[in-house]
Amino acid sequence: MNKIVFLYKFYISKHPKGYYNLSLLFPFVGVIIGFITVALTLAIMEGMEYSIFYKLKNISFPGKLTNIMSASNLSIEDLLIENNIDYIKGLEDKVLIMHDSLFRLTNIHAIENIITFKKQLFGKEFEEIYLDSQLPNIYIGRPLARKLEIILGDTVDVAIPKDINLFTGLPPKRKMIVGGIFELGVLDYDNNNIFTNYSSVRNFIPENRLLFYLS
Numbered sequence: 001m002n003k004i005v006f007l008y009k010f011y012i013s014k015h016p017k018g019y020y021n022l023s024l025l026f027p028f029v030g031v032i033i034g035f036i037t038v039a040l041t042l043a044i045m046e047g048m049e050y051s052i053f054y055k056l057k058n059i060s061f062p063g064k065l066t067n068i069m070s071a072s073n074l075s076i077e078d079l080l081i082e083n084n085i086d087y088i089k090g091l092e093d094k095v096l097i098m099h100d101s102l103f104r105l106t107n108i109h110a111i112e113n114i115i116t117f118k119k120q121l122f123g124k125e126f127e128e129i130y131l132d133s134q135l136p137n138i139y140i141g142r143p144l145a146r147k148l149e150i151i152l153g154d155t156v157d158v159a160i161p162k163d164i165n166l167f168t169g170l171p172p173k174r175k176m177i178v179g180g181i182f183e184l185g186v187l188d189y190d191n192n193n194i195f196t197n198y199s200s201v202r203n204f205i206p207e208n209r210l211l212f213y214l215s
Contacts, residue, residue: 063214064090073210080212088112088213089198091205096171097140097194098157099148106144106191108158110205111213112198114139121195122182129153129179136200137179141190145181154178158194160205174204 065087068076080087091110096103111121119126122139129152138158140150150156159173176196184190 065212065214066092068210068212069208076212086215088215090211090213091198091201091209092211093160093205093209094162095194096159096161097144097148098159099150099154102148104144104148105161107193108201108205109193109195110198110201111195114195114197118180118195122180123184125183125185127152127181131177131179133177135175135177136196138176138200139180139182139195140178141193142181142183143190144192144194145178147191150178150181152178152181158201163206172204174201176200 065076077087089112091108093108094105095108096105114121118128118139125142128139131153135155138156145151148156155175155177157173158176159171161171164171182190
């Protein structure tokens with residue numbers, strides 16, 4: 001008992017009568033603040049991870065069938081219908097997007113009926129413009145638009161660099177109009193991916209780049 005009284009007086013009540021050694025509380029307060037900080041950090045990181053995963057799931061679809069030979073296209077489509085599997089036709093390839101003297105190699109995703117669910121694909125940070133034009137629309141990320149000095153309504157050239165014409169020495173090229181700018185907050189997608197409607201490039205991108213997005 002005397003030892004307990006000694007420790008009490010030494011650590012907690014070693015000041016004049018009526019005062020307590022508050023410095024003893026500092027380590028406990030530090031531990032509590034540390035636990036709270038770690039808990040908040042983990043909660044914020046988990047929220048950001050969920051947000052990024054949700055965006056990537058929407059824009060890349062839960063699954064896709066690739067490397068489809070043109071001869072087996074119809075049989076695969078019949079098989080998907082027979083098994084009641086929802087699918088969307090698409091095309092993916094590497095293209096060169098050019099605006100004035102600026103250009104960048106990027107991935108193009110041509111999705112069937114993209115107009116009906118583009119809001120779901122690109123989220124809230126999506127700006128678009130409606131123009132009476134015969135040119136097909138293309139949707140690009142905001143960081144890429146800044147690098148190429150592109151604004152809504154601009155006309156760009158999209159070329160397939162690996163399919164160079166042997167006679168002209170130039171790749172096939174198609175003019176498109178920037179109908180929308182998105183910002184997912186995922187740099188790889190915002191910088192290196194552009195989107196358009198499947199019908200806009202069906203006769204432009206090679207058939208061996210066909211795929212089926214599974215929803």
